[in-house]
């Protein structure tokens with residue numbers, strides 16, 4: 001009962017803040033609706049929390065073992081509050097980039113990935129920004145080096 005009351009309260013809070021978080025997000029608000037975003041190509045998109053488009057999911061396929069993914073992302077409005085997460089086919093998060101306000105270019109150098117489908121979730125918790133991202137494969141160091149900052 002307490003859980004239901006809490007849930008109702010949280011729902012009312014969300015309603016009080018304009019459109020629901022992903023009311024206008026489109027299919028890519030969920031992993032199952034992730035847009036194909038091929039490697040080594042620039043992809044442009046936009047997140048806008050107050051307009052109800054807080055989440056974008058993108059997907060790419062890794063065809064070989066022994067690789068790692070590198071990510072570069074550029075924010076047009078670096079004051080946005082956002083996180084970027086690398087997620088596997090089972091929904092487990094392998095790496096998270098917490099956007100630092102005021103920083104236009106961020107990323108990570110190498111996060112090891114196995115062959116198969118991978119996903120990137122870009123989510124704004126406040127504000128809005130157009131962004132451009134590019135991911136590419138690099139060889140992962142033997143022994144699995146820990147993720148390094150960009």
Ligand SMILES: [Ca+2]
Nearest residue numbers: 025028055056
């Ligand atoms: Ca979206």
